[in-house]
Amino acid sequence: MTPTIRLQKEAFDAAAEAARMTRARTDIGAVVSFAGVCRGDENGEAISALTLEHYPGMAETEIARHVEEAIARWPLLGVTVIHRYGRIAPGEPIVLVVTASSHRQAAFAAAEFLMDYLKTRAPFWKQIEKTSGAAVEKTWVEAKSADDAAADRWAVPPRRHEKTSA
Amino acid sequence: MTPTIRLQKEAFDAAAEAARMTRARTDIGAVVSFAGVCRGDENGEAISALTLEHYPGMAETEIARHVEEAIARWPLLGVTVIHRYGRIAPGEPIVLVVTASSHRQAAFAAAEFLMDYLKTRAPFWKQIEKTSGAAVEKTWVEAKSADDAAADRWAVPPRRHEKTSA
Amino acid sequence: MKLRYFAWVRERIGKAEEDIEPPAGVATVGELMAWLAGKGDGYAYAFENPKVIRAAIDKRHVRTDARIKGAGEIAFFPPMTGG
């Protein structure tokens, strides 16, 4: 199984990318897709855009490493991870994770695992842009301890290819 | 928030239904979609189709009840559940659950909750159709104890709108 | 009252629904299953292992100790396998 991993500046069609997963296949029983979307507000205040800075080279490597770990942990039939960088407008997708398996638990677990790791280990930094009149205010998003806690729950790996049910 | 709930005989486009969720909105930060797909084999043997029998009237009511429970448990901004009945060919979608929230944990939890309940409480019964030469063999799928166990983990409800993080 | 059968319960009994008036002593869903099992070979086969049969009264899941009095429609079926 060859995962699809893309880092890109351009917007993408999350639904079309998820649809690609099952095309012309009949071995997949479950597809989970997670799309992270740029919201138009942060803590109740309107934002005009997000800018994602990333560490080229390291971002690709880190994502690929975690995709390989997901493939080792769960019996996956497909994985797609797309992560954008650069300026992203409200309503646009930031990140997409699609996982496919013959049964649902593996697909759900792998998608959550990948998202928790992307949030805490992939070298991306979000900056919020707020506009009031002619003034543009930019602030870096702070990391959330809840995200670290979410990632920590995967620290003890289950045995390879845990038994799952459809 | 008005959930979308549909029971139908016809195939549907899972990706298009998921895409509908975020259209023209900027309050959604996370969309999780689960598609259950008819596999072309069961325990290594090729199957020619699945037929889903359902209990009209009760199926709608049960799904709606669980969607309401998901909305009470998690801060959701959108829910879509589509479940087919009738004959379904390998590669076609059987069920779709899409959940949207401002943050990812709520969307993931609600989607898993709904799938676990659809598997064990919604009145649908799957029959597998195998063809060998001119002979067609039909067998009912047996319920899995692992699915009951998965549904049981939701039995103690968390407090309404648990704190979650993006 | 109306009885409805689904999946292999329906196939074993040989019909999808019927109107039935059980005798006065039959008060619960469990007792109704036991009474139905005596109605013929198909019924006996359908209810041979009553522990696995699920029931609904008026389209809501009920347990076998649920009382049937006042029920408009009672359904019997195997464990669900949707999703």
Next chain:
Amino acid sequence: MKLRYFAWVRERIGKAEEDIEPPAGVATVGELMAWLAGKGDGYAYAFENPKVIRAAIDKRHVRTDARIKGAGEIAFFPPMTGG
């Protein structure tokens, strides 16, 4: 060796990368941060709370006790906020 800075570490220092040769006594990532913090106001500001700064050597996450000898590229950045 090459140093790279990201997000507000980059902004505070005022540059995205530079080539630097730390003195012989600077052996670990943590010692490198302490030494950099003495190079001027921007550096002092960037590393004022070294506990929150993350580091990578040759594009792999490392802890502050990692040894810098042989490193081609060392990066400093705030906790990640991707996804």
